[in-house]
Amino acid sequence: MTQAQKSYGYAQLEAVAHEMRADPNMVYYYEYQVPVSTLPNGEVLDLRAEFGEPRTSGSGWPIDEQWIVGAAIGAAAAGSKAIARLPSMAQLYAIEYVYNQAGKIRSMTGGQASMPFVLWVDGARRGRGAAGQHTDVGAEAIYANLPGIKVVCASNAYDAKGLLISAIRDPDPVVYMDYPEVRGGAQPNVPDEAYEVPLGEAAIRQAGSDLTIVAWAPATVDVVRALPQLAEAGISAEFIDPRSLKPLDVETLARSARKTGRMLVVDHGHDSNGFGSHVIAEVVQEVPGTITRKLAFPDVPGPGSAEMMSWLRPDAPKIVDAAKQLVRA
Amino acid sequence: MIEMKGTVDRRTLLKMMGAAGASGAVFSACGVPEATGSTRGVAGAEFDKSIRLATAGPGGNKNWQPGDALKFLPAENIPTRGPASDALASLPKEKLIEMYWRMNASRKWESTLKDLFLGGEDGLYGAFHPSTGEEAMAVGVMGALNDDDYIASTHRGHAHLIAKGGDLNKMTAEIFFKESGYNRGYGGSMHITDMSIGIMGMNGIVGASYYMAAGAALHAMVRGNSQVAVAFFGDGASASPYYFSAVRSCANQNIPCIFVAENNFQYMAVPMARTVPTKYVTEYTKGLDIPHYLVDGNDVSAVYEATSEAVEWARAGNGPSVIEGLTYRWYDHSGFSGGRIGEDGASNLPYRTDEELRGWISRDPITRYRRWLAATDNATEAELAEVESATQRAVDESVKFARAGTEPAQEGGVLNTYASAAATATQFYNRKGLVG
Numbered sequence: 181m182t183q184a185q186k187s188y189g190y191a192q193l194e195a196v197a198h199e200m201r202a203d204p205n206m207v208y209y210y211e212y213q214v215p216v217s218t219l220p221n222g223e224v225l226d227l228r229a230e231f232g233e234p235r236t237s238g239s240g241w242p243i244d245e246q247w248i249v250g251a252a253i254g255a256a257a258a259g260s261k262a263i264a265r266l267p268s269m270a271q272l273y274a275i276e277y278v279y280n281q282a283g284k285i286r287s288m289t290g291g292q293a294s295m296p297f298v299l300w301v302d303g304a305r306r307g308r309g310a311a312g313q314h315t316d317v318g319a320e321a322i323y324a325n326l327p328g329i330k331v332v333c334a335s336n337a338y339d340a341k342g343l344l345i346s347a348i349r350d351p352d353p354v355v356y357m358d359y360p361e362v363r364g365g366a367q368p369n370v371p372d373e374a375y376e377v378p379l380g381e382a383a384i385r386q387a388g389s390d391l392t393i394v395a396w397a398p399a400t401v402d403v404v405r406a407l408p409q410l411a412e413a414g415i416s417a418e419f420i421d422p423r424s425l426k427p428l429d430v431e432t433l434a435r436s437a438r439k440t441g442r443m444l445v446v447d448h449g450h451d452s453n454g455f456g457s458h459v460i461a462e463v464v465q466e467v468p469g470t471i472t473r474k475l476a477f478p479d480v481p482g483p484g485s486a487e488m489m490s491w492l493r494p495d496a497p498k499i500v501d502a503a504k505q506l507v508r509a
Numbered sequence: 510m511i512e513m514k515g516t517v518d519r520r521t522l523l524k525m526m527g528a529a530g531a532s533g534a535v536f537s538a539c540g541v542p543e544a545t546g547s548t549r550g551v552a553g554a555e556f557d558k559s560i561r562l563a564t565a566g567p568g569g570n571k572n573w574q575p576g577d578a579l580k581f582l583p584a585e586n587i588p589t590r591g592p593a594s595d596a597l598a599s600l601p602k603e604k605l606i607e608m609y610w611r612m613n614a615s616r617k618w619e620s621t622l623k624d625l626f627l628g629g630e631d632g633l634y635g636a637f638h639p640s641t642g643e644e645a646m647a648v649g650v651m652g653a654l655n656d657d658d659y660i661a662s663t664h665r666g667h668a669h670l671i672a673k674g675g676d677l678n679k680m681t682a683e684i685f686f687k688e689s690g691y692n693r694g695y696g697g698s699m700h701i702t703d704m705s706i707g708i709m710g711m712n713g714i715v716g717a718s719y720y721m722a723a724g725a726a727l728h729a730m731v732r733g734n735s736q737v738a739v740a741f742f743g744d745g746a747s748a749s750p751y752y753f754s755a756v757r758s759c760a761n762q763n764i765p766c767i768f769v770a771e772n773n774f775q776y777m778a779v780p781m782a783r784t785v786p787t788k789y790v791t792e793y794t795k796g797l798d799i800p801h802y803l804v805d806g807n808d809v810s811a812v813y814e815a816t817s818e819a820v821e822w823a824r825a826g827n828g829p830s831v832i833e834g835l836t837y838r839w840y841d842h843s844g845f846s847g848g849r850i851g852e853d854g855a856s857n858l859p860y861r862t863d864e865e866l867r868g869w870i871s872r873d874p875i876t877r878y879r880r881w882l883a884a885t886d887n888a889t890e891a892e893l894a895e896v897e898s899a900t901q902r903a904v905d906e907s908v909k910f911a912r913a914g915t916e917p918a919q920e921g922g923v924l925n926t927y928a929s930a931a932a933t934a935t936q937f938y939n940r941k942g943l944v945g
Contacts, residue, residue, distance in 0.1 A: 212777045212778065238783070240783050243715050243716065243745045243784070244748040244749060247748075269713055269714060308635065308686075309634040309697060310635065310699075310713075311713070312699075312713055313713035313714050314713050479932045480923055480926040481926065483694065483921070484635055484697035484700070485921075487694075487917060488694065488921050490919075491919035491922050492922040492923070
């Protein structure tokens with residue numbers, strides 16, 4: 181058994197490998213992110229070697245995101261399950277084609293065309309040193325705004341594999357957000373076989389009664405840091421990770437809000453029109469009277485300086501503060 | 510008057526007539542015959558700046574392997590005769606020494622920062638894409654520009670900034686993310702900018718330079734002056750659709766923008782053979798009748814000569830040119846893995862050979878320029894040695910300056926996004942700090 185030591189990256193490639201083995205027409209296109217991963221026992225998973233070109237991008241494709249995304253969408257329209265993977269600084273490079281083709285083709289063609297397409301978006305992090313274009317988080321909100329597009333956002337290796345498999349099997353375009361910050365730390369066991377984490381199903385990470393905290397990757401990292409401090413302060417927090425942003429499991433969120441009456445949403449994306457705002461809007465419509473608060477990254481490009489960045493990040497101390505305010509409200 | 514030899518198409522002829530009296534000879538080095546590596550300029554003279562080609566290029570050869578770039582190495586010394594050498598030698602001696610100063614400052618600045626990153630005592634963090642080994646491109650291009658011309662740089666642009674006259678103190682302080690840095694701690698290495706001397710910035714996005722430079726060149730046209738703009742890019746970025754788009758439109762509208770490819774044969778760990786389907790980047794656009802130059806990018810005289818012609822062509826209202834220099838980065842894509850304190854170059858990288866690196870180091874653009882300066886009696890040994898120690902002193906001073914700087918205020922995080930007022934920051938729910 182290799183489960184316990186499977187890395188996040190390996191789990192993801194395993195998902196792609198399962199589906200590519202099952203479907204000889206499936207393709208996986210990427211730029212420089214060569215799909216090779218190794219288990220601690222030395223076992224190598226090399227999709228490039230196993231499936232070759234043109235089912236993969238081999239040892240790399242040109243720095244042309246429009247091509248990578250466009251080629252995958254065209255292949256998907258013709259009937260291949262297709263993944264296109266974008267680098268973290270190019271999360272929106274090909275959004276026009278996703279918006280106008282991938283998301284609309286089924287509707288525009290009266291249901292003739294299918295779009296079994298996955299846009300695998302490498303995320304960035306709210307961390308020091310990169311600045312501006314390499315620190316962006318929250319593209320999930322932009323994609324979720326597009327008609328015909330689904331969006332998932334994994335926060336551990338088990339969900340990553342299961343969500344990726346569900347996304348590949350889904351006949352509609354799914355944006356799979358892949359944030360680096362959730363890759364570290366202790367990971368749950370990842371089974372060797374293929375399994376699905378269904379789209380539209382939230383996970384209750386911790387049950388509680390005083391307030392509900394909602395966060396998805398990578399804000400889950402900060403919530404997990406905050407939870408012990410909240411417990412120490414005598415606050416019983418329920419922590420929900422939606423995992424799938426669109427479709428969103430409003431039912432699970434609303435059930436929790438009915439129980440606790442208070443909801444804190446933590447979002448590393450930008451404040452205005454971020455996905456956190458949508459979560460609150462949905463919950464308050466279902467459960468009027470819920471007392472809500474949102475912690476989001478302000479509407480600024482991420483600065484390079486560590487001092488400025490840590491001050492801006494919706495981190496554990498800010499979560500603890502906000503939760504305390506909320507339970508007193 | 511321009512002497513006409515050979516045949517040119519009508520559009521080229523019209524352009525040349527437009528440039529008559531102002532422009533020198535126009536050379537096109539694309540489609541270089543393999544046997545000789547030289548081509549006839551459309552206005553006469555042999556084009557002898559291109560590298561002689563013994564084999565198919567890395568793009569033309571689908572089996573190109575790391576190490577094959579060695580085959581494209583030019584001779585150890587740069588020529589001290591011929592049009593490129595003559596063009597450089599026509600500059601005043603002070604200018605030639607200044608170019609040597611800037612090449613050395615660039616090298617020593619990056620080497621010193623490399624030692625500080627690897628040493629760790631300053632706790633440096635953030636991205637750093639070394640341009641070590643590519644200094645002749647930056648200095649050769651900038652030698653042909655005026656202070657008020659524009660450049661749009663890449664993520665690998667430290668040498669561009671220093672060659673354009675960038676302030677070492679402010680550059681180092683930005684690497685330290687200090688308030689005294691060029692970008693006041695907001696940007697770091699990938700975004701260093703000096704609008705006051707036409708440096709539109711380094712850029713974290715591959716292929717972002719084309720429109721920046723072309724737009725600046727349009728701005729110059731709108732104002733009716735003779736400024737030009739240079740867009741730097743690499744072999745990797747030539748794949749960007751923005752590239753074709755910008756070159757086409759500049760050609761269509763005679764926009765004074767010069768596209769300078771620093772072809773170092775690889776993007777990250779991906780060899781050029783996988784991304785460039787032609788032998789050279791310059792061949793992409795050879796259907797456009799604009800000047801194309803293919804030069805030894807480690808020869809500052811060749812880069813200077815090509816650029817000065819392209820600049821003259823652009824200032825005379827004839828539009829864009831494409832210049833490709835073949836060069837090599839001595840370090841990894843980003844950071845200093847495989848690098849050592851007190852030594853230049855990164856060895857043991859998995860995607861290329863040390864032999865290839867050593868080959869390019871033996872054609873160090875700075876050493877070659879040094880030999881040229883001495884051989885052409887433009888500098889004495891004592892003058893050269895003085896530049897070398899003076900640049901190291903300037904770099905060391907810049908480190909002191911950076912260390913003495915203050916950290917930016919945290920609250921700055923919500924300022925500076927809009928021209929006035931702070932960005933909304935609802936996350937500071939009952940917390941101190943929201944400014945304005």
